[in-house]
Amino acid sequence: MDRIAIIGGHALNGEIPISGAKNSAIKLMAAALLTDAPVRLTNMPRLADTRFLARLLRRLGAEVTETDGPEGPETLLHTPEIVSAFASYDLVRQMRASFNVLGPLIAREGHAKVSLPGGCSIGARPVDLHLKALEALGAHIDLNEGYVYAQAPRGLIGAHIRFPFVSVGATEHTLMAAVLAKGETVIENAACEPEIVDLAECLIAMGAKIEGAGTPTLHVQGVGKLNGATHAVTPDRIEAGTFAVAAAMAGGKVRLTHMRPAHISALLDKLRASGVSATVGETTVDIHRGPDRLQATPITTDPYPGFATDLQAQFMALMTLAEGESVIRETVFENRFMHAPELARLGAEIEVHGGEARVRGVEGLKGAPVMATDLRASVSLVIAGLAARGETVVHRVYHLDRGFERLEAKLSACGAEIRRLKGEEDAA
Numbered sequence: 336m337d338r339i340a341i342i343g344g345h346a347l348n349g350e351i352p353i354s355g356a357k358n359s360a361i362k363l364m365a366a367a368l369l370t371d372a373p374v375r376l377t378n379m380p381r382l383a384d385t386r387f388l389a390r391l392l393r394r395l396g397a398e399v400t401e402t403d404g405p406e407g408p409e410t411l412l413h414t415p416e417i418v419s420a421f422a423s424y425d426l427v428r429q430m431r432a433s434f435n436v437l438g439p440l441i442a443r444e445g446h447a448k449v450s451l452p453g454g455c456s457i458g459a460r461p462v463d464l465h466l467k468a469l470e471a472l473g474a475h476i477d478l479n480e481g482y483v484y485a486q487a488p489r490g491l492i493g494a495h496i497r498f499p500f501v502s503v504g505a506t507e508h509t510l511m512a513a514v515l516a517k518g519e520t521v522i523e524n525a526a527c528e529p530e531i532v533d534l535a536e537c538l539i540a541m542g543a544k545i546e547g548a549g550t551p552t553l554h555v556q557g558v559g560k561l562n563g564a565t566h567a568v569t570p571d572r573i574e575a576g577t578f579a580v581a582a583a584m585a586g587g588k589v590r591l592t593h594m595r596p597a598h599i600s601a602l603l604d605k606l607r608a609s610g611v612s613a614t615v616g617e618t619t620v621d622i623h624r625g626p627d628r629l630q631a632t633p634i635t636t637d638p639y640p641g642f643a644t645d646l647q648a649q650f651m652a653l654m655t656l657a658e659g660e661s662v663i664r665e666t667v668f669e670n671r672f673m674h675a676p677e678l679a680r681l682g683a684e685i686e687v688h689g690g691e692a693r694v695r696g697v698e699g700l701k702g703a704p705v706m707a708t709d710l711r712a713s714v715s716l717v718i719a720g721l722a723a724r725g726e727t728v729v730h731r732v733y734h735l736d737r738g739f740e741r742l743e744a745k746l747s748a749c750g751a752e753i754r755r756l757k758g759e760e761d762a763a
């Protein structure tokens with residue numbers, strides 16, 4: 336498997352175009368199952384996760400065509416009929432978000448058999464809220480041998496659902512099922528992430544009736560059928576935030592383009608507090624870090640519009656070089672500090688106690704071999720490598736390929752010394 340080698344110490348200067356959001360794209364692709372008409376998604380990221388989901392959707396009956404349109408990469412999804420309502424363990428295990436086909440399959444076909452995703456490297460991540468919401472909508476659900484067997488032969492029925500805590504995936508899943516349910520569904524304590532708004536906008540373009548996307552209460556009036564639509568995937572706020580932190584870490588001046596600055600306001604506030612200049616345009620953000628040392632800055636992750644858990648690892652990498660001690664609290668996922676011991680291999684001083692990490696800034700990091708453990712953790716190691724003296728080699732970069740499009744190309748275009756080493760990995 337591939338590795339990424341970085342020689343640190345080069346400032347970043349230039350422009351980085353932000354791609355369409357992975358987390359949006361994969362839900363929009365699943366939503367295309369809800370209609371027998373073609374759905375055209377523009378501004379699509381080309382990632383291992385989208386390719387993987389395309390494979391699953393083809394097995395379910397979708398024709399998936401990737402093209403390069405006038406505005407960049409597009410994916411056309413067309414499912415004239417569902418030929419199979421089955422998503423196997425092997426498919427769901429490899430990409431958790433495959434589980435999201437369950438709702439659309441029940442809504443369109445009245446039944447589905449989909450593997451439970453199982454645990455993953457950032458905590459237990461159960462799907463109980465997804466299943467309870469589908470049951471509230473009238474699906475009969477049995478769990479057997481690791482599979483969800485769902486039946487709703489006479490269709491789903493609108494319901495009042497209140498989530499006990501905010502879940503992005505459960506909100507999206509419920510929304511996708513409710514759009515074809517009979518009558519009204521109200522979802523309370525819904526997630527407000529931009530990806531929810533993006534999904535709702537796409538579903539509305541397909542003929543769904545949804546109000547309140549981006550607020551904690553969603554109202555859905557079920558419709559009998561959805562049509563096709565064309566929809567542009569929202570820019571990837573996590574990719575944008577990652578490059579903002581990378582620029583802050585390496586120093587220099589970077590303009591992020593094709594993005595929505597408001598989506599990363601919480602991060603930009605923290606970057607400014609640590610001494611980085613962030614200037615916001617309509618679809619751009621200019622990040623500039625001068626010669627002064629960064630200042631320790633605490634963060635607490637929270638659902639949107641709070642500080643994104645998907646940017647926590649990157650910010651921790653940045654704080655390893657700040658002056659003073661930064662307290663980093665993770666409240667969204669358990670066990671999401673696996674990057675801490677890897678950052679320590681580069682010389683970072685981090686103490687983890689439960690959901691809290693204390694980072695004592697050091698004067699400098701030194702390159703070393705490190706191992707990626709999950710998608711966002713792995714990019715934090717790349718970011719740290721940009722500032723570390725000497726060479727950092729990040730192993731298991733398949734995690735990165737799941738969610739970052741042309742990462743090395745985008746960074747090296749701004750002056751980073753980063754390259755992919757093809758082939759074998761360590762035997763760990």
Ligand code: UD1
Nearest residue numbers: 358432460461462463464465501502503504505645667668
């Ligand atoms: C999505 C994102 C992920 C991001 C996360 C939080 C995708 C593909 N992934 O993940 O990148 O880090 O939102 O912004 O969009 N939970 C339960 N039961 C459930 C569902 C969730 O206990 O049925 C818990 C989770 O374990 C976690 C918390 O709720 O502790 C929030 O998870 P959730 O918002 O659902 O995250 P995902 O949708 O899985």
